[in-house]
Amino acid sequence: MSTVTTATATATATVLAASPQTSVSEAVVFWIVAPVAIAAALAMVFSRHAVHAALLLVVDFFCLAVLYAAQDAPFLAAVQVIVYTGAIMILFLFVLMLVGVDSSDSLVETLRGQRVAAAALALGFVVLLIGAIGSATLQMPSQGLAAANAEGNVIGIARLLFTRYVFAFEATSALLITAALGAMVLAHKEQVVPRVSQREMSRRRFAGAHPTPYPSPGVFARHDAVDTPALLPDGTAAEPRPPVLEGSSNQAGRAGDPAGPGATGSGS
Amino acid sequence: MTQAVLAEPAPLPLPDFGSEPWWLIIIKVLFVFVFLLVLTLLTIWGERRVVARMQQRLGPNRTGPFGVLQGLADGLKLAFKEDIIPAMADRPVYLLAPIVSTIPAFLAFSVIPFGPTVSIFGHRTALQLTDLPVGVLFILAMSSLGVYGIVLAGWASGSTYPLLGSLRSAAQMISYEVSMGLALVAVFLYAGSLSTSQIVDAQRSRWFIIAVPISFVIYGISCVGETNRAPFDLPEAESELVGGFHTEYSSLKFAMFFLAEYINMITVSAVATTLFLGGWRAPWPLSLFSWANAGWLPMLWFVAKLCIFLFIFIWLRGTMPRLRYDQFMHLGWKVLVPGALVWLLLVATARALSFRDFLLYAGVPAAVVLLAWAFWPTGGRQDRPPPPVERGTPPRYPVPQLDAEPLRRSAGKEVTRA
Numbered sequence: 001m002s003t004v005t006t007a008t009a010t011a012t013a014t015v016l017a018a019s020p021q022t023s024v025s026e027a028v029v030f031w032i033v034a035p036v037a038i039a040a041a042l043a044m045v046f047s048r049h050a051v052h053a054a055l056l057l058v059v060d061f062f063c064l065a066v067l068y069a070a071q072d073a074p075f076l077a078a079v080q081v082i083v084y085t086g087a088i089m090i091l092f093l094f095v096l097m098l099v100g101v102d103s104s105d106s107l108v109e110t111l112r113g114q115r116v117a118a119a120a121l122a123l124g125f126v127v128l129l130i131g132a133i134g135s136a137t138l139q140m141p142s143q144g145l146a147a148a149n150a151e152g153n154v155i156g157i158a159r160l161l162f163t164r165y166v167f168a169f170e171a172t173s174a175l176l177i178t179a180a181l182g183a184m185v186l187a188h189k190e191q192v193v194p195r196v197s198q199r200e201m202s203r204r205r206f207a208g209a210h211p212t213p214y215p216s217p218g219v220f221a222r223h224d225a226v227d228t229p230a231l232l233p234d235g236t237a238a239e240p241r242p243p244v245l246e247g248s249s250n251q252a253g254r255a256g257d258p259a260g261p262g263a264t265g266s267g268s
Numbered sequence: 269m270t271q272a273v274l275a276e277p278a279p280l281p282l283p284d285f286g287s288e289p290w291w292l293i294i295i296k297v298l299f300v301f302v303f304l305l306v307l308t309l310l311t312i313w314g315e316r317r318v319v320a321r322m323q324q325r326l327g328p329n330r331t332g333p334f335g336v337l338q339g340l341a342d343g344l345k346l347a348f349k350e351d352i353i354p355a356m357a358d359r360p361v362y363l364l365a366p367i368v369s370t371i372p373a374f375l376a377f378s379v380i381p382f383g384p385t386v387s388i389f390g391h392r393t394a395l396q397l398t399d400l401p402v403g404v405l406f407i408l409a410m411s412s413l414g415v416y417g418i419v420l421a422g423w424a425s426g427s428t429y430p431l432l433g434s435l436r437s438a439a440q441m442i443s444y445e446v447s448m449g450l451a452l453v454a455v456f457l458y459a460g461s462l463s464t465s466q467i468v469d470a471q472r473s474r475w476f477i478i479a480v481p482i483s484f485v486i487y488g489i490s491c492v493g494e495t496n497r498a499p500f501d502l503p504e505a506e507s508e509l510v511g512g513f514h515t516e517y518s519s520l521k522f523a524m525f526f527l528a529e530y531i532n533m534i535t536v537s538a539v540a541t542t543l544f545l546g547g548w549r550a551p552w553p554l555s556l557f558s559w560a561n562a563g564w565l566p567m568l569w570f571v572a573k574l575c576i577f578l579f580i581f582i583w584l585r586g587t588m589p590r591l592r593y594d595q596f597m598h599l600g601w602k603v604l605v606p607g608a609l610v611w612l613l614l615v616a617t618a619r620a621l622s623f624r625d626f627l628l629y630a631g632v633p634a635a636v637v638l639l640a641w642a643f644w645p646t647g648g649r650q651d652r653p654p655p656p657v658e659r660g661t662p663p664r665y666p667v668p669q670l671d672a673e674p675l676r677r678s679a680g681k682e683v684t685r686a
Contacts, residue, residue: 051423055361058416065409075462078405082449086412087442090419094438097423097431153401154462198592 029070037063050096054089061085075154288393295388296397300377307574308530309339315582322586343523351519356426365424366517366524369417373531376410379403380538381465383548383566395548395567396465403464404452407539408445411494414532415441418496418503421525422513433512436593437496437503443600444493444500450608451486454615455543468547477544481635482611484544486604491536493600496529497581499588502596537577538570545573607638 037060044056061084069077109115148156161169196204313328313336320327328335353362383395400406415437422434456462458479459470467476477484493500504512511517514525541547548566549555559565591599 051358051361055420062413074400074402075405078402078409081409082405082412082445086409086415086445090412090415090438090442093419093423094435094442097419097435097438 026070029066033063033066033070037067051093054092054096057092058085058089061089072149073153075157289391292388292391292393293397297378300397301374304374304377304531304534305527307534308527309343310336311530311534311578311582312339312342313337314578315585318579318582319586322583346523346526347520349519351521352516354426354516357516358424358426361420361424363521365417365421366521366528367417368420369414369528370524370531372410372413372417373528373535376407376414376535377531377538379406379464380535380542381468381547382570383564384562386564394465395564399463399465402462404456404462404467404539404543407535408449408452411532411535412441412445414528417525417528418513421517422503425513425516427516429509429511430513430515433503433505433509433515437513439597440493440496440500440502440600443597444490444604447486447600447604447608448490448494450605450612451483451490452543453612454480454483457615457619464542464547467543468549471546471549475544475546475549478632480544480611480615481632482607482638483615484540485635485638486608486611487540487544490600490604491540492581492584493596495532495536495581497533498585499590500596501590502593505590507590533578533581534574537574537581540577541570541573 040056040059040063044053044060047053047056061080065077065080065085068074068080150156151159316338317327317329317335328338331337331341353359378397379399381394381396381399385392385394387393418437419434422430422432422437425431455467455476458476459467461467461470470476496503502512503509504514506512509515514522517525548561548570550557550560550566550569554560560569
């Protein structure tokens with residue numbers, strides 16, 4: 001899907017670059033960036049590794065941004081990088097990494113006839129695209145950049161977006177918000193047990209048997225440092241003697257302790 | 269409303285950067301490059317000295333006067349270290365990642381204005397490498413490209429801790445860029461432009477830190493998250509993830525990450541200076557004199573403001589403990605983003621009604637309240653009363669003697685409740 005989008009934009013770029021007003025600098029940028037974009041798109045399609053494919057798509061998006069900038073659309077270029085490259089592809093990468101580094105795709109096709117359907121749809125899309133671009137560039141009189149950017153690129157886009165195309169704009173945003181809400185509903189999990197706050201967690205932990213952290217994996221220790229007896233100079237274990245809370249009923253349990261509560265406190 | 273907001277200010281024409289002589293452009297490029305490198309070295313030294321001071325230590329004081337050359341020595345040392353590529357690494361991506369993180373860091377600085385128009389070898393030119401009608405968006409775009417360096421470094425290392433670091437970094441950048449962008453929109457509404465030089469011009473009479481204080485607070489918090497600095501340094505959290513995304517990197521590749529981190533810090537400080545503190549404009553009492561805002565002197569104000577921000581970054585690192593990951597996300601999505609949205613609505617309303625001073629009088633107290641709420645030690649966010657702990661006996665665990673007094677009290681309370 002995204003390659004198709006890429007191809008669209010590249011094709012648009014080609015058509016625009018072919019128009020007679022192309023300046024030298026724009027042509028130079030185009031002939032450097034466009035081959036890179038197409039190579040990256042092809043490499044993305046044929047890449048076997050999901051993360052590599054995502055990266056090549058990033059390269060493609062970046063090339064598109066450069067082409068936009070070369071065609072006096074700086075706002076579009078910046079937004080292309082911020083939104084597509086910076087947010088959407090990072091999310092893609094996030095998911096790819098989360099799913100697993102080494103998970104290889106299963107090549108068994110579960111949908112019957114999907115190749116034929118995909119080919120037919122792609123062909124239809126290409127025809128549609130050629131028709132749309134052709135009619136836009138060949139028949140309609142274009143106003144030119146000077147008229148479009150008369151007030152400045154940003155203001156020009158903003159004026160169109162919030163006056164003439166405001167309905168399409170709002171409809172798109174409603175669609176996106178609906179999709180986000182749907183995803184949230186699907187991913188929502190009922191809270192069955194009350195949520196444990198950090199305070200409760202720390203309380204429970206200190207009331208339990210292990211006040212100190214458990215040993216890290218790979219450390220062969222049955223006990224943590226605080227309550228493990230120290231070794232005396234002759235190698236025998238010292239009497240385990242954790243400090244006792246004054247006035248607590250711990251003292252009752254240690255009534256026979258010869259040292260008494262006053263001598264404790266060396267445990268820490 | 270939109271039209272009123274968009275149409276109101278008459279933007280000044282952008283300085284014509286395209287028609288400058290080539291040698292002037294090369295001088296400017298070199299200046300920005302060297303400025304960033306030197307400031308990075310000084311910041312590394314300054315950070316170590318300041319943090320040492322805060323921790324009652326001396327810090328590096330052997331290399332050069334006051335240890336100023338410590339950063340240089342560290343850089344040389346890193347260059348001579350062995351460059352290790354892990355066996356499990358994805359080689360091309362692993363090699364690419366440090367470059368991807370460093371280049372955008374440098375590029376972002378190209379639209380920062382250092383000063384007003386000056387004369388260099390007889391040419392009148394603005395002290396700025398270039399400017400775009402979408403200058404600030406360009407900076408945002410570069411910072412979002414820089415994230416790829418971190419994310420790819422962690423993934424390509426083929427190791428667990430770096431992967432966790434890069435996952436965190438990806439999530440962190442997405443969340444904090446949203447609030448950062450929203451905070452900046454208020455500035456754009458006031459300045460009527462996205463270009464850095466025009467934003468500085470719009471602060472002729474009043475800095476935007478006074479006009480839109482809450483935006484400044486939100487930007488300040490989220491730019492710390494954006495640069496991976498303490499207390500938001502979760503992608504590299506030493507105590508949890510060894511070194512995070514750069515665990516497997518050594519030698520010059522590690523140095524490049526290090527450089528990128530400091531340059532990003534300098535860049536966000538420069539952006540904060542430009543957007544909120546009047547850029548190169550002289551501070552208030554001095555701004556009454558015309559000489560303070562002309563010639564080469566404004567560069568001094570700019571660098572001074574930049575250094576204040578850098579000091580705050582260092583101060584934060586010396587003071588604040590690292591946030592837990594869910595708390596960090598909570599802050600980003602449930603505090604900063606809604607706060608920025610509500611604030612943006614207020615700003616837009618005030619602009620549409622052309623009622624400028626409303627925000628000044630409402631905004632400053634609101635910012636103070638917000639700050640107090642954020643930094644209040646316990647009040648305001650008291651957890652619900654702790655539930656009774658399931659046990660019938662008082663604690664039988666060892667505790668240090670020092671804590672005996674408060675613990676006994678809480679223990680007694682629980683016993684009575686149970």
